[in-house]
Amino acid sequence: MRIFYEAWSPVLNRQMLAADLNRYQSFSELLNRQITSADLGKEDLDCFLSVGFSIHREILRKTATIEERLFYIRRSAKEFWTYEKAKYHLAENLFKKEGNIQQTNFNKTIDNAAFKQRALQSFKDEYLLDFVNIEDPELVDERVIEQRIIQNVKNFIMAFGPDFTFMGNQYRLEVAGQEFVVDLLFFSRRLRSLVAFELKRGEFKPEYTGKMNFYLAALDKYVRLPDENPSIGIILCKTKNDEIVELSFSDTSKPMGVATYRTSQELPPEIRQALPDMEDLKKLMNE
Numbered sequence: 001m002r003i004f005y006e007a008w009s010p011v012l013n014r015q016m017l018a019a020d021l022n023r024y025q026s027f028s029e030l031l032n033r034q035i036t037s038a039d040l041g042k043e044d045l046d047c048f049l050s051v052g053f054s055i056h057r058e059i060l061r062k063t064a065t066i067e068e069r070l071f072y073i074r075r076s077a078k079e080f081w082t083y084e085k086a087k088y089h090l091a092e093n094l095f096k097k098e099g100n101i102q103q104t105n106f107n108k109t110i111d112n113a114a115f116k117q118r119a120l121q122s123f124k125d126e127y128l129l130d131f132v133n134i135e136d137p138e139l140v141d142e143r144v145i146e147q148r149i150i151q152n153v154k155n156f157i158m159a160f161g162p163d164f165t166f167m168g169n170q171y172r173l174e175v176a177g178q179e180f181v182v183d184l185l186f187f188s189r190r191l192r193s194l195v196a197f198e199l200k201r202g203e204f205k206p207e208y209t210g211k212m213n214f215y216l217a218a219l220d221k222y223v224r225l226p227d228e229n230p231s232i233g234i235i236l237c238k239t240k241n242d243e244i245v246e247l248s249f250s251d252t253s254k255p256m257g258v259a260t261y262r263t264s265q266e267l268p269p270e271i272r273q274a275l276p277d278m279e280d281l282k283k284l285m286n287e
Helices: 002-012 014-020 027-031 043-050 053-062 066-078 083-091 113-122 142-151 153-160 207-222 242-248 278-286
Strands: 126-128 164-175 178-188 193-199 229-237 256-262
Touching (some): 053 083, 164 193, 178 207, 207 229
Parallel strands (some): 193 229, 229 256
């Protein structure tokens, strides 16, 4: 309570708040007189008041700047985060990672500027798949990782965002009488695009992009609806070499990106403790 009061005392002083909101451009500026941002409006106050105290407490414990706190407050309010979901996104450091995917070929494969911008903002450079608890991912087949994700699809979607809808795993495509399968297929409402994920247990290899390029071409030809945007592919690997990824993109024509993932076993103890227990995740899945 003391930390909360010290951080947000201007909010608790109603008379000061009412007077200052007439003089300052935004709630953020009120709390930190040096911040002036045209992107912040008075609706921040409504977001602040609609977030529960437990989430406020976690935000204060895990953040240091007003911009970061307001980011989590806005998202918590607008997406109706539960306490567990807030802890998850704080543990994965969503503020610094959201819309931060570094290696894509979007600039050369997507012509529509608005669609390109949304695509760049929809994926991260690294994902925390805390439910993929495997002693040594290098010794486990991709299908094992995939099955862990299928069993916890709600949490996998949470890792990517609320706009993703799960369409299936080992999604079958028939081309010229032959059958091909996409590891995981989603549809993004925000992008109005099919999103294919290929899961790799080890380091990125150049041949992965050729395979993904083929899958996306098949999805666009046989699955995509006329009013939807081109399909996008994300290759999830344990590790990657940036130069190898960039060179592998040179001859691709379909939009794709490469990201890495971590499991809870690799997290520092203090962050691992902030994540929900596996039994708690199972309960959430059954709700």
